[in-house]
Amino acid sequence: MSYWLAIGLGGIATYLTRALPLVVSLRGEMPDILRRYLDALPIAVIAALAGAGIAVQDSVPTGGAEVGGAALAVAVAAWRKNLLFAVLAGLVGVAALRALGL
Amino acid sequence: MSLPRPSRAAITEGWPVLLTSAVVGATFGVIARQSGASVLEASGSSLIIFAGAAQFAVVGLIKDGATPIEVAVSVLLINLRHALMAASLRPFFTRTSLAQRLGLAYILTDEAFAMGIGWFRRGHRDLSYYVTFGVGLWLCWNVSTIAGALFGAGIDRPERYGVDFAITACFVAIVTLSARHRSDVAVALTAAFVAAALRLAGASTTAVVIAGAVAPIVLLATRRGRV
Numbered sequence: 001m002s003y004w005l006a007i008g009l010g011g012i013a014t015y016l017t018r019a020l021p022l023v024v025s026l027r028g029e030m031p032d033i034l035r036r037y038l039d040a041l042p043i044a045v046i047a048a049l050a051g052a053g054i055a056v057q058d059s060v061p062t063g064g065a066e067v068g069g070a071a072l073a074v075a076v077a078a079w080r081k082n083l084l085f086a087v088l089a090g091l092v093g094v095a096a097l098r099a100l101g102l
Numbered sequence: 103m104s105l106p107r108p109s110r111a112a113i114t115e116g117w118p119v120l121l122t123s124a125v126v127g128a129t130f131g132v133i134a135r136q137s138g139a140s141v142l143e144a145s146g147s148s149l150i151i152f153a154g155a156a157q158f159a160v161v162g163l164i165k166d167g168a169t170p171i172e173v174a175v176s177v178l179l180i181n182l183r184h185a186l187m188a189a190s191l192r193p194f195f196t197r198t199s200l201a202q203r204l205g206l207a208y209i210l211t212d213e214a215f216a217m218g219i220g221w222f223r224r225g226h227r228d229l230s231y232y233v234t235f236g237v238g239l240w241l242c243w244n245v246s247t248i249a250g251a252l253f254g255a256g257i258d259r260p261e262r263y264g265v266d267f268a269i270t271a272c273f274v275a276i277v278t279l280s281a282r283h284r285s286d287v288a289v290a291l292t293a294a295f296v297a298a299a300l301r302l303a304g305a306s307t308t309a310v311v312i313a314g315a316v317a318p319i320v321l322l323a324t325r326r327g328r329v
Contacts, residue, residue, distance in 0.1 A: 006170040013174050021185050022203040022204075023200065036322060037319070040318035042183060043277060043281065045310065047273070050273035051295060052313070054294070055301045055302050073274040077274070084121050087125065087268060090268075090270075
């Protein structure tokens with residue numbers, strides 16, 4: 001039961017973050033510095049998610065396999081400009097490095 | 103069936119992202135199932151929360167015995183970024199009704215934001231690109247969650263195949279593909295290293311929120327000119 005309560009509250013929290021700025025209107029122009037901060041924020045949060053995931057995967061500090069896999073994903077993303085190829089490269093890289101004992 | 107041009111563009115440009123989300127959605131199904139959730143519970147998470155990173159966090163938190171309130175606060179922190187994304191999309195949603203905006207909010211994900219804002223920044227104003235991509239992502243995510251939860255219970259030790267790394271690899275790839283200026287790279291590296299350091303020092307989901315909120319400030323403090 002508490003599973004569904006957690007999911008329900010999580011769903012409400014998520015929906016509020018998405019809906020409130022579209023429903024409540026703010027008056028006036030946004031200051032330039034705030035606009036630039038907001039512009040930079042998504043890439044910062046997603047990069048933070050990546051960094052946290054590389055450092056500690058499944059509550060175990062990385063032995064290096066995740067760093068290698070991430071580097072491979074960056075290289076393939078920059079080279080092929082394709083998200084799927086990059087993700088697959090990251091998975092293959094991590095699996096291979098873990099098989100080597102990292 | 104022939105789709106209007108912006109909808110077609112959303113599919114032809116967005117299919118790698120949609121495919122990736124299906125891979126990650128299936129991964130979520132597998133991991134949720136292996137953490138003790140039923141197929142219905144895994145699917146419910148994707149329907150009700152519909153936010154990849156937060157859903158993975160929820161699985162981990164529930165497994166660790168977190169209370170529903172702790173789960174909700176963590177989800178709120180992880181998804182606070184959506185408020186900023188919604189705020190940046192708002193100017194392009196001016197000609198919509200309240201009911202339409204409530205619908206547009208439900209399909210707002212990192213991926214839909216990235217694809218949608220890319221479309222609007224190219225000067226387009228119609229919403230069908232964002233809607234087509236957002237609904238497509240919703241379908242891929244929910245169908246693949248069920249598929250992963252149904253078939254995933256049979257996968258033994260998924261970490262052997264690196265499957266548990268899919269969501270992180272996806273974040274890495276999204277950042278790499280969306281970094282256009284040197285300043286983007288600086289913000290991304292700062293955020294990644296701060297989050298990694300905080301995480302290694304023992305912080306949980308707060309590591310992401312703190313690092314994500316601080317990294318852009320560093321940039322604004324060091325560069326006053328155009329970003």
